[in-house]
Amino acid sequence: MTKEKWGQLRQRLLKTVGQNNYTNWIEPIEFRAANDGIATFDVPTTFLGNYVSQNYADLILHELKTEDPSLQRLRFAVPAHVGAGAEAAPAAEQRPEAPRTSKQAANNVLTTAPLDKRFTFDTFVVGKPNELAHAAARRVAEGGPVTFNPLFLYGGVGLGKTHLMHAIAHELRERRPEMNVLYLSAEQFMYRFVQALRDRKMMDFKEIFRSVDVLMVDDVQFIAGKDSTQEEFFHTFNALVDQNKQIIISADRAPGEIKDLEDRVKSRLQCGLVVDLHPTDYELRLGILQSKVEQQRVNYPDLEVETGVLEFLAHRISTNVRVLEGALTRLFAFASLVGREINMELTQDCLSDVLRASERKITVEEIQRKVSDHYNIRLSDMIGPKRLRSYARPRQVAMYLCKKMTSRSLPEIGRRFGGRDHTTVMHGVKRIEELKAQDGQIAEDLELLRRALEE
Numbered sequence: 001m002t003k004e005k006w007g008q009l010r011q012r013l014l015k016t017v018g019q020n021n022y023t024n025w026i027e028p029i030e031f032r033a034a035n036d037g038i039a040t041f042d043v044p045t046t047f048l049g050n051y052v053s054q055n056y057a058d059l060i061l062h063e064l065k066t067e068d069p070s071l072q073r074l075r076f077a078v079p080a081h082v083g084a085g086a087e088a089a090p091a092a093e094q095r096p097e098a099p100r101t102s103k104q105a106a107n108n109v110l111t112t113a114p115l116d117k118r119f120t121f122d123t124f125v126v127g128k129p130n131e132l133a134h135a136a137a138r139r140v141a142e143g144g145p146v147t148f149n150p151l152f153l154y155g156g157v158g159l160g161k162t163h164l165m166h167a168i169a170h171e172l173r174e175r176r177p178e179m180n181v182l183y184l185s186a187e188q189f190m191y192r193f194v195q196a197l198r199d200r201k202m203m204d205f206k207e208i209f210r211s212v213d214v215l216m217v218d219d220v221q222f223i224a225g226k227d228s229t230q231e232e233f234f235h236t237f238n239a240l241v242d243q244n245k246q247i248i249i250s251a252d253r254a255p256g257e258i259k260d261l262e263d264r265v266k267s268r269l270q271c272g273l274v275v276d277l278h279p280t281d282y283e284l285r286l287g288i289l290q291s292k293v294e295q296q297r298v299n300y301p302d303l304e305v306e307t308g309v310l311e312f313l314a315h316r317i318s319t320n321v322r323v324l325e326g327a328l329t330r331l332f333a334f335a336s337l338v339g340r341e342i343n344m345e346l347t348q349d350c351l352s353d354v355l356r357a358s359e360r361k362i363t364v365e366e367i368q369r370k371v372s373d374h375y376n377i378r379l380s381d382m383i384g385p386k387r388l389r390s391y392a393r394p395r396q397v398a399m400y401l402c403k404k405m406t407s408r409s410l411p412e413i414g415r416r417f418g419g420r421d422h423t424t425v426m427h428g429v430k431r432i433e434e435l436k437a438q439d440g441q442i443a444e445d446l447e448l449l450r451r452a453l454e455e
């Protein structure tokens with residue numbers, strides 16, 4: 001067996017393993033010698049040697065045996081460590097870079113994805129919509145045995161996914177400082193991958209990512225449609241799961257709903273615990289505002305917030321927490337600049353654009369759906385001709401809410417309720433107004449529905 005022969009065999013391996021695997025794993029290894037049935041290869045890092053030994057040894061040996069049937073085993077060694085004679089050790093200037101330790105490699109990356117100091121579990125307000133996500137994040141942050149892998153957190157814009165990811169990382173660093181915790185956005189993952197390809201440092205890249213104890217990737221939807229990045233992500237993911245290392249992923253939607261994400265990646269992402277952060281409800285928004293006011297007090301110790309202002313904001317700004325937070329910051333800055341207390345008047349003046357933008361248009365269809373769900377009847381029965389009380393009353397409730405919560409006219413509402421006349425709608429609205437004053441149950445139903453629709 002000679003180096004030349006190895007050169008020919010490599011071409012056969014290229015056909016078998018494909019260009020990507022060949023470039024990553026076969027090309028970097030160099031045939032050194034064959035003695036006593038053992039073929040020795042030089043590898044640039046121990047990691048690469050182990051990987052090739054685990055994944056490609058059988059294949060390589062099979063090919064080598066076609067040239068030299070006496071070969072029984074393969075050995076992979078980093079030349080600098082072997083320290084053998086002149087033939088084995090390459091000239092110093094050609095010697096491959098000494099392999100970095102896992103810790104050095106991982107720390108290198110950690111500095112590129114800084115954590116926001118404010119995003120801790122202490123500052124994360126828990127309510128019904130996010131309690132499961134919070135509990136799962138807490139569990140993972142304990143750093144104990146890996147129970148669900150990956151933890152997949154998803155939810156709409158500004159609902160606290162990044163906050164929870166940072167909180168996990170802070171906590172892990174505190175509790176388990178010996179662990180390599182790597183947090184980065186999917187965009188940074190791609191950037192590093194492309195850079196490694198460009199600089200021909202794929203080995204370093206793979207080593208860094210496969211040597212972490214906890215990998216956290218934020219906004220994974222970013223890699224959808226980016227085929228090579230997905231492929232690399234998939235391999236990294238598998239390697240870490242195989243080593244029982246914790247992975248935490250966040251995205252703006254559930255794995256199955258991310259378009260242009262390969263099915264095998266989707267299914268991998270779904271195989272752990274998938275939890276969603278629901279849109280905030282009124283109580284959670286109020287809790288968050290109260291907590292943020294406490295944080296603002298550090299900068300504005302003298303500013304008071306009049307009763308009712310936070311409730312008003314929690315009621316009116318239901319889009320996302322980031323907007324809510326921004327509104328509060330602006331309010332404090334404005335009040336401090338003009339030297340006024342934060343009352344309703346100042347709030348309306350200062351935040352008129354935000355308040356206007358967050359006015360949500362509630363539709364007739366939404367009301368019909370919510371009301372039929374609430375009374376547990378079919379939508380078609382509520383809109384249809386049936387006159388039974390169990391359908392007629394919810395129908396009147398829905399008509400009432402349409403009149404109060406949308407700008408639709410009575411004839412328009414009638415049309416949406418199976419082509420009914422506007423006088424029927426008017427009668428229904430009047431009847432509910434009367435009942436609201438007399439019947440506690442109806443009043444409660446209306447309040448619940450109104451709140452659910454405004455969320």
Ligand SMILES: Nc1ncnc2c1ncn2[C@@H]1O[C@H](COP(=O)(O)OP(=O)(O)OP(=O)(O)O)[C@@H](O)[C@H]1O
Nearest residue numbers: 123124125156157158159160161162163288321322
């Ligand atoms: N439950 C919460 N308690 C306290 N602050 C919160 C909560 N939820 C969100 N926030 C705050 O809202 C802001 C936006 O949150 P974050 O950046 O975590 O959202 P995200 O879900 O990652 O959004 P995006 O999809 O845009 O990346 C942050 O300042 C965060 O601290």
